[in-house]
Amino acid sequence: MAQPEPHDAAAAHVPVMRDRIVAILSPALDRPGSVHVDGTLGMGGHAEAILEAHPTCRVVGIDRDPQALAMAGARLARFGDRATLVHAVYDELPQVLDDLGLRRVDSVLLDLGLSSLQIDRTDRGFAYATDAPLDMRMDSSSPLTAAVVVNTYSAADLTRILRTFGEERFADRIARRIVQARAEAPFDRSARLVQVISDAIPMAARATGGHPAKRSFQALRIEVNAELEALEGVLPAAIDAVAVGGRIAVLAYHSLEDRLVKNAFRDATSDHAPAGLPMVPDHLRAQFTNLTRGAERPTPDEVGQNPRAASARFRAIQRTREAA
Template identity: 60%
Template sequence: MIDPGHVPVLLDRVRTTLEPAVGAAGALYVDATLGMGGHAEAMLTAFPALRLLGLDRDPVALERAGKRLTPFGDRVTLVHAVYDELPSVLDRLGEPDIQAILFDLGVSSPQLDEPERGFAYSYDAPLDMRMDQTRGVTAADVLNTYPPGELTRILREYGEERFAQRITAAIVRERAKEPFTGSTRLTELVRGAIPAAARRTGGNPAKRTFQALRIEVNSELAVWGRALPAALDALSVGGRVAVLSYHSLEDRISKRVLAERTTDHTPPGLPVPLPELQPTFKLLTRGGEQATEAEIAGNPRAASVRFRAAERIREDA
């Protein structure tokens, strides 16, 4: 039974997209961003012969999902890993290829809802933002130690913040007085650094800064740039990948990687296509598909989602 307090985004769309790839007994489905286990539970319920390999970089999420998925017994294997570590995980488990994989990117609902994680700007919390709190730098480390030029770049690129220089100047000025530790101080600083006219629209002005810090702390874009090609390489012929992304930077990477694998690279002017340069995948979606109004009404988190999917149609040359 799906937890009524947690509605997986585009659940039916994901399930029907992956269904043709997971029908055979013993098929292996990878949920590379296990989270609360909602998508995984639905897939295991819908396909009784399916095996699950669930990955998550967050040990807390992995523990909670593990309890949820206990009824499925030895059909479930859970591993504490970042999703770009998939090749080494498959090698360690002796799994040469997979039949389907899901990436539900971004921060999970529990991470946002638990103040001690420091992801949200709506209440005061330690500036942590690590999805895996066992390793890595925190958001406070970034704010207190990064050079001004690097801070500006992060805010501009990862937060798409047009007032990045103004915010950075305020951060540098304030951290010289006292290091940053809590989210409320940062939220108020961002609000004060942005012109009043720009604060009147677009919601909380700290949203973009918090997004940028989260992406930097977790190396999200670099990890995603490695993870999607590795996942495509691991899929068997007929295997399918489904990607749910929630901001344009992730979706841009998805679009580029999938375009590379679904394009005929035969040089223009040749009379026939070259077999070794034919696409190895075909797209199953038209662009980044959005949620319907009904889906958004039932699950507000779906408002920003972009869904892309593809199927492997032949082996690499």
């Protein structure tokens, strides 16, 4: 059977929690000339749903992956100049908006983690279940690859990355095994790395917690793409960018991402007056309110249709007032 063309694959892809995201962002976009920013455009599924739901809305789609931008461009071409696609990392949001002459926007969506395009393209090296080059770059023009990390980082730095970004309790054992193995021959493909990681984990621990290499591959991907640094940068930028009535929605897929989102949203939705004041001065009042109670999860039906949605955590807030 012939493989689907890239634009066909994009059109067939249903993004995580699409209907819930459209519903929660729609009140901010239900006016002529509204502007929505999709900071992680991917294959354009969320953006397409927003454009269909709001015929006068403009979408600014940002992605660091040129392949994703090309596929999204084909998918969104029917919307003409209502869709503006930008090659950038989402923490460059202030510069993107400045270049487009946009001071404020009405909604921002961040769907974090890997896109289906990155997972399914084995040559990108993200999947631990398939032997592939050790790449893991979301933007192929970036110099740092997973091969560079595993072949050049010290054992101490590898331990730090695996423990911090992968929450891997056997980080030190894995790092030492990697350093030993690369002394015999550099790593260039994923299968050998997976084997070294698996061998470093005690047999009893391999039976639980999913694939033995899952946490280590997550850690390497985060390091290669500086994902948490970018997220730390984009959250305050998005908070600054939305107008009164504007909404920010984020889909996170692991605890490290969700913790950053939770903390940023908690700060934005909290008053900042010292305890004991009889009233909160205007300049210390919260500028946002929560739209979700904690982190929402996909429905069982959605997870059944799309197992990759299982780990998603969804949070959203709305600006209620300008900074004093």
